[in-house]
Amino acid sequence: MTDLAISVPMDDxxxxxxxxxxxxxxxxxxxxxxxxxxxxKANYLVTHDKRLAAQANIAAKTATEMADLITRAHGE
Known part of the structure; x- marks a missing residue:
C-alpha cells in the first residue's frame, strides 16, 4: 500500500x-x-465525508471508489 498511498505528518x-x-x-x-x-501534492482524497469531499480542491473518492480505481489501473 505504501506504493499507492502516504501518511502525512501534522507539522507546523x-x-x-x-x-x-x-x-x-x-x-x-x-x-x-x-x-x-x-x-x-496529493492526487486524490479518500474520504466518506461528503462535505469534506465537496470542499476539496482535488479529486475525492470513497474507499470503494478508490479500490476500484486502483484495481483497474493495475489490472488486478
Missing part, C-alpha cells in the same frame, strides 16, 4: 496552512486534511 506548516483554510471550512480537522493534501 500543516497547522499554519490549516488556519488559512478557515474561508473554506470552520472544521479544523477538515482544514488540516485539506492542508495536508496541498502540501504533499
Amino acid at each position: 506548516r500543516t497547522a499554519w496552512l490549516a488556519r488559512h483554510y478557515r474561508d473554506i471550512t470552520s472544521d479544523y480537522e477538515d482544514a488540516s486534511v485539506l492542508a495536508s493534501c496541498e502540501l504533499c
